[in-house]
Amino acid sequence: VVGGAGNLGKAVINVFRSKWAVANIDYSENKNAHHNIVLKNNADPDQQLENLKKTLTNFSPKFQAIVSVAGGFTLGDISDKDILSSTDKMLQMSLLSSIMTGNIATEFLDANSFLGFTGAATVVKENNFVIADYAVGYCLSKISVLHLATFLKDSPKLPTGTKVFTVNPTTMDLSLIHI
Numbered sequence: 001v002v003g004g005a006g007n008l009g010k011a012v013i014n015v016f017r018s019k020w021a022v023a024n025i026d027y028s029e030n031k032n033a034h035h036n037i038v039l040k041n042n043a044d045p046d047q048q049l050e051n052l053k054k055t056l057t058n059f060s061p062k063f064q065a066i067v068s069v070a071g072g073f074t075l076g077d078i079s080d081k082d083i084l085s086s087t088d089k090m091l092q093m094s095l096l097s098s099i100m101t102g103n104i105a106t107e108f109l110d111a112n113s114f115l116g117f118t119g120a121a122t123v124v125k126e127n128n129f130v131i132a133d134y135a136v137g138y139c140l141s142k143i144s145v146l147h148l149a150t151f152l153k154d155s156p157k158l159p160t161g162t163k164v165f166t167v168n169p170t171t172m173d174l175s176l177i178h179i
Contacts, residue, residue, distance in 0.1 A: 001013050001023070001024055001025065001033070001068075002068040002069065002070050002101045003025075003069040003071065003097060003118075004024030004033055004069070005027065005028040005029060005030045008071075010030055014032055017032060017034065020065075022034050023035040023059055024037065025037045027040075045096065045100075049100055049103060053108075056108055060108075064109075064110055065114040065116070066101055066105050066113075067115075067116035067117075068118060070098075071093050071094040071118055072094070073090075073138055074086045074137055076137045077133055077136065086136075088137070090141040094138075095141045095144045095148075098148055101115070106157045106158060111159045111162075113162055114165065115152065116165050116167065117164075118145070119145050119166040119168040120142040121169060122170060123139045123142045123146070131143075145166070149166045
């Protein structure tokens with residue numbers, strides 16, 4: 001579970017751990033995970049990915065599911081003076097973590113497995129993508145995650161039979177997560 005130390009990630013790990021050995025990949029540990037892979041802030045992303053793959057190899061050669069629930073929410077209007085930094089933050093939290101998830105899936109997913117991402121229903125309306133004026137970076141990052149998942153569902157780089165899915169909540173009130 002990429003992002004397994006956040007509120008949503010903790011809920012997902014708590015459900016999964018009753019049936020499977022679960023690894024948490026995040027910037028902090030989740031004591032309920034069977035294994036924690038703690039990423040380093042401000043590390044070179046390509047080097048971090050390489051280190052992650054080495055660590056995953058020691059945990060398990062193949063996985064039945066890899067799910068990214070990493071993300072967050074940052075406000076940002078296109079006219080804000082800090083729109084670039086708020087958008088960069090959202091791209092780091094949602095999109096790059098999803099790209100990392102997709103990359104490790106090409107090597108570590110088993111055949112007939114699952115690959116999941118967290119999108120947002122608010123960025124899709126009548127099969128078109130929508131950018132809310134108060135959350136430009138958030139919307140752009142979630143639209144990109146949905147595009148990534150769509151691309152990966154037909155990718156020959158994933159193992160045979162991989163099912164790619166997105167969870168697209170309309171709103172996420174973490175106090176309501178009682179899985």
